Amino acid sequence: MQSVTLDADGVRAAVSMREAIDAVRRGFVDLAAGEFEMPTRTVMRDGQFLVMNAHHRATSTAIIKTLSVNFDRTPAIAGTVVWAETGRTDTLIADAGAVTTLRTGAAVGVATDLLAPADAGRLTLIGAGGQAADQVRAVHAVRPLRELTVVNTDPRRAAALLETLAPELDGVRTRTAADPEAAVADADIVCCATPATSPLFTAAALPARVHVNAIGAFRPTMRELPDELLADSAVFIDEREAILQESGEILHALKAGALAEHDLTELGTALTAADVPRGSRTVFKSVGVAMQDWAVARLLAEKFLGDRLP
Structure with a gap:
């Protein structure tokens, strides 16, 4: 039996953002094809403790992630991701904070590559916490940046x-x-990575053509985007069941009548579609799903356990 344990530095050294983006993209395609058994995560103490798991049927592999979230500490995310395989006793345990920020960035990279204008090069990032750096790295990997503005209440x-x-x-x-309102005015891409409970900017503050990623709000009580933006955009999500249980901005927009459920397109579906419906504005809303953790853990298993999975 082989057991490998990786701290945050070990995860970072082993997996590049480009590798993570490619792995998460493949994961979204498999998710759309029904290849995952993936219950909606268990949430305790209003999101302070989370348990997530996913089983990939084609490879008989699975992950279980347990973590705590506290925005008043550094790092805000602490816990483990455990990789397991049917028929093998080898295990891999990885730092949940590093895996989570990497896979969340990778999902944004996948969405931005699919949805942002080809010539986009100006990014406004709102939030400078633990998720922020990987948001920039992911966007830069698929749309090389010319300008970057970081918005935070603490300069x-x-x-x-x-x-x-x-x-x-x-x-x-x-x-x-x-000031987020002023900072998004000339952006091609906006990334929101905050624990906000009310919208960070108005829809009118954005340019007519823009792609927005929102990953900070992961509970019904949290909200980064205004209803008016969601009503005026092509809206893409990571996974429908999770979004309808956990996304404060989507739930608020549905209740207000600004959105209908049929307006939501899962990213995996869009990746395999012959034609992706887009408007001048596109939004990717993610609450994070266990498939993304599985995708990064798979890369780690291939590197450290010698797995060569189909």
Whole structure:
């Protein structure tokens, strides 16, 4: 029996953002094809404790992720992702914080690659917490950035994020801002990565052509996007059942009549469609699903357990 344990640095060293994006893209396609057994996650204490699991039928592999979330500490996410296979006793245990931020960024990379304008190069990121860096890395991997604006209520935190990312953003013009309304006005892509409970900006503040990713709100009590934006956009989601249970902005828009359930397109379905319906504005709303964790864990298993899965 082989058992491998990876801390956050080990996960980061082993998996690049480009690898994660490709793996999560394949995962979304398999999810749309019904290849996953994936219950909606167990939520305790209004999202402070989460348990997620997914079984990939084609490979007889599975993951279980347990974590706690506390935005008042660093890192905000703590826990483990455990990889298991039918017929093998080998296991892999990986840091949940690193896997979660990497796979969330990768999902945004998949959506941005599919939905953002081909010439998009100006990103406004709202939020400078633990998810923020991988949001930038993912967008930059699929739409090389010319400009990056980081919006945060604490300008020192935004500046620290830009300093961390500087070696990866050679030639990119960067700035910090405090006002989301002004900062999104000339963006091609907007990423929202905050624990907000009310919309971060108005729909009118956005340009006519823009792609918006929203990953921060993962409970019905949380909300980053206004109803008017969702009503005026082609809206893509990670997984319907999870979104209808957990996405505050989608639930609010449905209740207000700004959206109908048939307006929501799962990303996996869009990836395999011959033609993807888009308007001038597109939105990707994610609450995060266990398939994404499985996709990154699969990469780790291939590297550290010697797996060669179909």
